[in-house]
Amino acid sequence: MGVFMSKSTNVCLESIFLEGLEITPNCFGVLDDNRTVIYCNNHFASIFGVTKEQAIGQDTGTLLRHAWESKQGVIINTDDFEQWLANLNKLHDEVALNEFETDLIDGRWFKMTRVNLDSGHVMLLGVDITQLKNAQKSLEEAHQHIENLVNTDQLTGVHNRRAYHQIAKQECARAIRFNQPLSLLVIDIDYFKAINDNYGHIGGDEILKEFAQNCDKLLRQSDSLSRIGGEEFTAILPMTDNNDARLIAERIRAQIAQHPFYISKTCTGVNITVSIGCSSLTKEDNSMHDLFCRADKALYLAKHSGRNQVL
Numbered sequence: 001m002g003v004f005m006s007k008s009t010n011v012c013l014e015s016i017f018l019e020g021l022e023i024t025p026n027c028f029g030v031l032d033d034n035r036t037v038i039y040c041n042n043h044f045a046s047i048f049g050v051t052k053e054q055a056i057g058q059d060t061g062t063l064l065r066h067a068w069e070s071k072q073g074v075i076i077n078t079d080d081f082e083q084w085l086a087n088l089n090k091l092h093d094e095v096a097l098n099e100f101e102t103d104l105i106d107g108r109w110f111k112m113t114r115v116n117l118d119s120g121h122v123m124l125l126g127v128d129i130t131q132l133k134n135a136q137k138s139l140e141e142a143h144q145h146i147e148n149l150v151n152t153d154q155l156t157g158v159h160n161r162r163a164y165h166q167i168a169k170q171e172c173a174r175a176i177r178f179n180q181p182l183s184l185l186v187i188d189i190d191y192f193k194a195i196n197d198n199y200g201h202i203g204g205d206e207i208l209k210e211f212a213q214n215c216d217k218l219l220r221q222s223d224s225l226s227r228i229g230g231e232e233f234t235a236i237l238p239m240t241d242n243n244d245a246r247l248i249a250e251r252i253r254a255q256i257a258q259h260p261f262y263i264s265k266t267c268t269g270v271n272i273t274v275s276i277g278c279s280s281l282t283k284e285d286n287s288m289h290d291l292f293c294r295a296d297k298a299l300y301l302a303k304h305s306g307r308n309q310v311l
C-alpha cells in the first residue's frame, strides 16, 4: 500500500486509516487478482476463524475451506464445499459489485459489499449489523406473539372468530382456484345452558376447554378448529369432500358422546353431546359464507330433530 500524506498537517494518512480499521467493529479486506488476501483487519480474518496474520497471504478458497471444516467464522451450510465455492466464485466473477449478508457461528452478522476494482484487486467491506439483526429477530418474535394472541381463543386455545374468517377466506379461495374439495362443520354443544346452570360458569368453561382439545385431536393438522361463539365451533376441512366430512363429523359426535368430561370443583363426571351441521363446496359457491349458511341450517335441523346428530 502506498504512503500518502496530508499536505496541510503532514500526517501519514495511511497509518491513521490502518489504526482506524483495527478499532472499528466492521471488517475490511483487500484481495489480489488471485483472490489472495493482501490486507485485512482482524474482524475480516475472523470471518474465516483465523487471525489477521494467518489470513494475509492465503487465498479466500483456502480460508473458506478452513472455516467450513473447523466450523469457525462464517456459517457455510453445504455438504459439497467444492461445488459451493465454485458457485460463489462464479457469482463474484460475474458481478462487479455485490452486497450480501453473512452470519458467523459466534452470532455476529455482517452486511458485506464486494467490489471488483479495475486494477484486478477486490475490496471487501463488512458493516457489523448484529444489533440490527437481533432487533429484527425480537421484533419478528413479538409480532408472531401478537399475531397468535389476536387469533387465539384465550379460553380454549383454538382459533377464534377472527382467525376463522381469515382461514375461511384463504382456504375457500384456494379450493375454488385449484378446483379442490372443501368442507365445513359447524359444531354446537347440546344443552350447554344446563351445564352452566348445574356446574356454574367455571364448570362450563372447563367443559368448553376439554371439548376443544378433544375435538382438535380428532382433526388433521391441515384442518382448523375455531370457536366462533359461546359453545359454537367450526372445523374447516381442506381437501375433504362431503362423504369424508360426514365421516369426520360422525367420528367427533361419537367420541364426544362417550368421552367422560370432568368438572374439577365438584369432582363430577359429565357427559355431553354435540350437534353438527356439515356442508361442502359446490360449483355455485363464491365464499365460505355460502358453506356456513348451509351448515348452520343443517345444524338448526339437527338441533330440532333430537340433537346428538350430524346433518
Ligand SMILES: Nc1nc2c(ncn2[C@@H]2O[C@H](COP(=O)(O)OP(=O)(O)OP(=O)(O)O)[C@@H](O)[C@H]2O)c(=O)[nH]1
Binding pocket: 155, 188, 189, 190, 191, 192, 193, 194, 196, 200, 201, 202, 203, 204, 205, 208, 229, 230, 231, 303, 307
Ligand atoms: N361457561 C361458559 N358459558 C358460555 C360461554 N359463552 C356462552 N355460554 C353459555 O352457553 C349457553 C348457550 O345456551 P343456548 O344458546 O340456550 O344453547 P344450549 O343450552 O346449548 O341449547 P342447544 O344449543 O339448543 O342445545 C348460554 O347459557 C351461555 O351463557 C362461555 O364462554 N363460557
